[in-house]
Amino acid sequence: MSLFGGSQTRETRPDGRPRLPPGQRLTDGWPVLHYGSIPDVDLTTFELKIFGLVEQEVTLSWEQFMALPQQESRSDIHCVTTWSKYDNDWVGVPFDDLAALAKPKPEAQHVIFHSYGGYTTNVPLAELHGAENMVVHTHNGQPLTGEHGGPLRGLVPALYFWKSAKWIRGIEFVSSDRPGFWEMYGYHMHGDPWTEERYG
Numbered sequence: 001m002s003l004f005g006g007s008q009t010r011e012t013r014p015d016g017r018p019r020l021p022p023g024q025r026l027t028d029g030w031p032v033l034h035y036g037s038i039p040d041v042d043l044t045t046f047e048l049k050i051f052g053l054v055e056q057e058v059t060l061s062w063e064q065f066m067a068l069p070q071q072e073s074r075s076d077i078h079c080v081t082t083w084s085k086y087d088n089d090w091v092g093v094p095f096d097d098l099a100a101l102a103k104p105k106p107e108a109q110h111v112i113f114h115s116y117g118g119y120t121t122n123v124p125l126a127e128l129h130g131a132e133n134m135v136v137h138t139h140n141g142q143p144l145t146g147e148h149g150g151p152l153r154g155l156v157p158a159l160y161f162w163k164s165a166k167w168i169r170g171i172e173f174v175s176s177d178r179p180g181f182w183e184m185y186g187y188h189m190h191g192d193p194w195t196e197e198r199y200g
């Protein structure tokens, strides 16, 4: 049975949009894509900081992060380079739960994800609500490898996959939108796969 063609590519999402966004093709592997080298993240010194326009800055050690209630979700990946990968099972902490610890101020409208190694990416806060947006450590039952963003990566499946920052170390709440790494090099500020917000 092939993953290509057939009924799978004509499925419809609950919101009425086709499951496979325009211009995308299914892959059954999992390509590795990032700029620069894989940072060496030591779990004994690991910190996830939640900061910016918040009532209470929060810094979580690895143990503290893993002690938070963990959730599972299943979602599809859509990379701007045109590959999509269906049915990824993730385990981690929903973004909403992390935000609730720090209590974003009313002025907070956007979020900048910060990674070990210096990568950043921006996402509107309003689009991070809902259980599929998470900070994850496990994919299809296996701990995330370094090449796929372990120990922790962001996950925002309704946007192109460059918005899912690997090796995450910070979540910053800001009032006005600000381009991250790829956005400064010409990727779209928003990145909706269904309207092909790829570049510019």
Ligand SMILES: Nc1nc2c(c(=O)[nH]1)N[C@H]1C(S)=C(S)[C@@H](COP(=O)(O)O)O[C@H]1N2
Binding pocket: 030, 031, 032, 033, 034, 035, 036, 079, 080, 115, 116, 117, 119, 147, 148, 149, 161, 162, 163, 164, 165, 166, 167, 182
């Ligand atoms: N820290 C970091 N995260 C990153 C990137 C990167 O260069 N650095 N690249 C992004 C891009 S462009 C893509 S397509 C996905 C790829 O994730 P994968 O290698 O696990 O498939 O990671 C995203 N997250």
Ligand SMILES: [Mo]
Binding pocket: 033, 079, 080, 081, 161, 162
């Ligand atoms: Mo990408």
